[in-house]
Amino acid sequence: MIYPGTDRVAERRRTILDKDTKLKRLREVSDDDLVVLLGHRNPGEQYRSVHPPLDELKEIEDPIRDLIEPTPGAQSGDKIRYIQFTDSVHHSPITPVFRGRMYHTRYRGVDTICYSGRELMEARERDLEKYAKELIETEVFDTARTAIRGITVHGSAMRLDEDGLMFDARQRYRYDRANNTVLYTKNQMAIPINRPIPIGAPGEEKDLIANSIIYGISTVGYRDAEELWEVTGKLMEENVKGGLNPELSEK
Amino acid sequence: MATFDEDDATREYTTFFQFGGWKQSKRKQEYVKLAKELLKERGLTGYQGDRDDMGVPLGQRFIEPYYISGTETMCEAEDLHQINNAAMQQLGDDIKRTAIAGLDMAHKMLEVRIGATVTPETINRYLEVANHTIVGGAVAQEHMPEINPAMTKDASVKLMSGNDELLDHIDEQYIIDIDKEYPEKQAEDLKEGIGKRLFQATRIPTIAVRISDAGIVHRWAANQTTLAFITAYALGGGAVLADFSLTSKHMQYVLLGTPSWPRRGRGPGEPVGVPYGYVGDFCQADAVNEGDPVSYCVESMALSIYYYLHMWVNSYVLGGIGGVNAGAVIYTNNVLEEETNYIADWIKDRYGGFAMAKPSFDVIRDVTHEMTFHLMEEYNRYPLLLEHHWGGAQRVVMLSTLAGLSSGLATGHSLAGMIGYNYAQAYLMKEAWGRGSFGGQDSIDHLNLAFAASMIPDEGLVPEFKSPNFSSDSTNAITVATSASAIVSAHAARGDAWCLSPVVKVAFADSKLPFNFKYPRREIARGTQQEFMPEGDRDPIKPGR
Numbered sequence: 001m002i003y004p005g006t007d008r009v010a011e012r013r014r015t016i017l018d019k020d021t022k023l024k025r026l027r028e029v030s031d032d033d034l035v036v037l038l039g040h041r042n043p044g045e046q047y048r049s050v051h052p053p054l055d056e057l058k059e060i061e062d063p064i065r066d067l068i069e070p071t072p073g074a075q076s077g078d079k080i081r082y083i084q085f086t087d088s089v090h091h092s093p094i095t096p097v098f099r100g101r102m103y104h105t106r107y108r109g110v111d112t113i114c115y116s117g118r119e120l121m122e123a124r125e126r127d128l129e130k131y132a133k134e135l136i137e138t139e140v141f142d143t144a145r146t147a148i149r150g151i152t153v154h155g156s157a158m159r160l161d162e163d164g165l166m167f168d169a170r171q172r173y174r175y176d177r178a179n180n181t182v183l184y185t186k187n188q189m190a191i192p193i194n195r196p197i198p199i200g201a202p203g204e205e206k207d208l209i210a211n212s213i214i215y216g217i218s219t220v221g222y223r224d225a226e227e228l229w230e231v232t233g234k235l236m237e238e239n240v241k242g243g244l245n246p247e248l249s250e251k
Numbered sequence: 252m253a254t255f256d257e258d259d260a261t262r263e264y265t266t267f268f269q270f271g272g273w274k275q276s277k278r279k280q281e282y283v284k285l286a287k288e289l290l291k292e293r294g295l296t297g298y299q300g301d302r303d304d305m306g307v308p309l310g311q312r313f314i315e316p317y318y319i320s321g322t323e324t325m326c327e328a329e330d331l332h333q334i335n336n337a338a339m340q341q342l343g344d345d346i347k348r349t350a351i352a353g354l355d356m357a358h359k360m361l362e363v364r365i366g367a368t369v370t371p372e373t374i375n376r377y378l379e380v381a382n383h384t385i386v387g388g389a390v391a392q393e394h395m396p397e398i399n400p401a402m403t404k405d406a407s408v409k410l411m412s413g414n415d416e417l418l419d420h421i422d423e424q425y426i427i428d429i430d431k432e433y434p435e436k437q438a439e440d441l442k443e444g445i446g447k448r449l450f451q452a453t454r455i456p457t458i459a460v461r462i463s464d465a466g467i468v469h470r471w472a473a474n475q476t477t478l479a480f481i482t483a484y485a486l487g488g489g490a491v492l493a494d495f496s497l498t499s500k501h502m503q504y505v506l507l508g509t510p511s512w513p514r515r516g517r518g519p520g521e522p523v524g525v526p527y528g529y530v531g532d533f534c535q536a537d538a539v540n541e542g543d544p545v546s547y548c549v550e551s552m553a554l555s556i557y558y559y560l561h562m563w564v565n566s567y568v569l570g571g572i573g574g575v576n577a578g579a580v581i582y583t584n585n586v587l588e589e590e591t592n593y594i595a596d597w598i599k600d601r602y603g604g605f606a607m608a609k610p611s612f613d614v615i616r617d618v619t620h621e622m623t624f625h626l627m628e629e630y631n632r633y634p635l636l637l638e639h640h641w642g643g644a645q646r647v648v649m650l651s652t653l654a655g656l657s658s659g660l661a662t663g664h665s666l667a668g669m670i671g672y673n674y675a676q677a678y679l680m681k682e683a684w685g686r687g688s689f690g691g692q693d694s695i696d697h698l699n700l701a702f703a704a705s706m707i708p709d710e711g712l713v714p715e716f717k718s719p720n721f722s723s724d725s726t727n728a729i730t731v732a733t734s735a736s737a738i739v740s741a742h743a744a745r746g747d748a749w750c751l752s753p754v755v756k757v758a759f760a761d762s763k764l765p766f767n768f769k770y771p772r773r774e775i776a777r778g779t780q781q782e783f784m785p786e787g788d789r790d791p792i793k794p795g796r
């Protein structure tokens with residue numbers, strides 16, 4: 001995986017984007033709990049479909065079909081569903097831009113869009129559940145600085161609350177001091193659920209900073225990422241020259 | 252960060268959910284009370300901001316008041332919505348209702364084709380009649396229904412020229428006096444720029460653009476002033492009159508804004524087609540801040556936000572609640588001032604002054620990196636500032652505006668400024684923080700780097716002539732909001748008297764306009780306090796008068 005720079009932030013970015021690097025599993029969320037948090041179907045309920053399984057369809061001839069194997073969700077005709085994560089600027093383990101890039105390198109059959117605080121993923125439902133499970137259970141999720149939010153997503157740039165949690169105007173989760181865990185009491189659409197779902201303890205500040213992929217005063221200073229800015233500066237120049245006259249662009 | 256009522260902007264933790272919800276806002280309390288009265292009157296539910304089940308419960312965190320930079324005004328966010336702020340509306344209306352036309356060809360036509368004599372006396376007579384016809388007075392037919400003059404009292408026809416000898420003989424009520432409106436050097440430059448040519452700045456009544464749109468302006472001004480010519484010079488006949496009308500109406504008309512492409516569906520003179528270069532010409536802050544390019548730049552950026560973000564994006568593209576917050580960062584809480592002053596000092600130290608650096612990719616990189624990194628470091632040092640600019644659109648508009656201003660100030664070159672503006676958006680914030688702005692925003696920034704030096708239609712133009720009227724740009728709140736930063740700063744750095752047109756510059760110096768373009772932020776601040784008196788109301792024809 002290519003990303004410029006030799007500092008620890010650049011190294012961490014390469015690690016996250018590298019599909020051959022397995023993400024470290026930090027917690028477990030049961031399949032049923034995941035389904036409740038997503039809110040698209042009830043636990044045990046069949047997947048809804050928008051078309052019959054591909055095996056039962058007579059499809060028009062297309063050479064792409066010979067090259068790309070359908071995902072299980074596409075093969076089964078699942079509806080397209082979504083999950084959305086909000087990442088705090090205060091060192092959520094991943095950020096929207098790198099989520100988008102990582103989704104493209106690690107997952108198949110997804111659509112995504114990048115904002116400042118959140119990243120949406122859309123995929124066939126059973127594929128989405130598989131990806132979402134990995135995204136919540138592994139090192140790219142911190143229970144205090146990362147949140148599952150389908151609506152009212154702002155809060156990523158707010159200061160943290162007294163328990164170190166990212167602000168959520170819909171109060172989908174709270175910190176359970178007695179058990180040192182974050183409890184979700186609403187699903188991603190902020191609809192109350194019938195039982196709280198514990199998703200684990202928040203990470204330690206020092207670990208979050210050590211693993212942060214964000215440049216800045218508390219990690220690696222902006223001005224120290226010299227190789228990165230050399231690359232972006234070159235891209236800028238080549239973009240301008242190439243737009244004016246492709247002959248001016250460096251070959 | 253006095254608006255937060257907190258003494259430590261470096262604190263990383265806070266509390267939420269304890270501020271009293273929507274009730275912490277006086278405006279929301281007013282709206283809730285008003286809505287309950289309206290419910291009785293209308294028999295139909297409307298605003299219900301007191302309901303927790305209407306979506307997100309409002310006021311879960313501190314509802315921050317806004318300080319209007321450069322003034323002593325604090326207000327609530329609601330006061331900054333264009334529907335709630337009469338000054339903001341008048342700003343847009345005063346630009347829309349402006350029709351500028353040259354008179355020299357019409358005068359030549361009168362003398363050569365018609366055989367009339369044009370003298371200062373006849374010009375005065377013409378202006379007297381034109382100021383009658385422009386407000387809706389009849390001159391040719393006796394049974395023409397005329398317009399209530401109280402409805403059109405803000406309309407006018409005034410002259411602009413660098414020809415002092417001629418203007419000395421024109422009734423001063425009909426002149427925009429360059430010497431009175433500008434410092435000596437700027438006045439000299441503007442008069443030289445306009446030369447001996449004679450232009451008229453016509454303001455059709457505000458009510459006209461409020462019941463139609465800017466597409467009416469050329470027609471209204473052309474018809475009414477041509478009627479004034481006909482009367483003042485006793486014109487008659489068929490073919491001759493047709494030739495003259497065509498000349499006086501259209502031949503030297505200064506189109507302020509091009510029509511949009513059909514899908515966007517806007518006529519000429521609407522914000523979408525108005526070039527960014529005119530932002531610095533509409534803004535007259537340089538006339539009252541001589542030798543202070545920074546003040547002129549920040550006032551111009553405020554104007555740019557009101558015009559392109561509030562008037563175009565929020566009103567024409569989005570409608571409804573819009574995106575007030577994204578623009579407010581530019582004219583509130585002194586952030587833009589402080590950061591512009593920082594980079595201005597840095598540029599002076601680094602390059603020996605404004606417009607001293609020869610434009611190059613190295614200079615653009617140097618200045619843009621410094622500005623962007625400095626501001627991002629400030630966001631790191633002060634989590635409260637980050638919370639104040641809580642959305643990516645707010646941060647990216649701040650970063651890109653400052654990048655545009657800084658590259659322009661350093662080089663005095665608008666293209667350098669424009670490249671810096673898009674570079675900060677496309678690469679610097681995104682790669683430093685791993686965050687974008689609003690969805691789909693950054694593709695345009697990449698496109699605009701590739702289009703920066705292009706002259707192909709639908710791609711680029713000289714920066715002064717660019718506008719939101721590119722299909723890729725028109726819906727991008729950030730690109731359209733302050734692209735003008737590149738241009739205003741470049742011309743301010745060079746000490747230019749205007750950015751794109753001396754005629755447009757002078758047209759907006761008219762101190763009789765309802766919106767005073769010398770003090771955009773002060774005017775908007777008056778609007779937040781409901782102290783600004785707009786034009787175009789229907790009071791004279793409403794019941795109870």
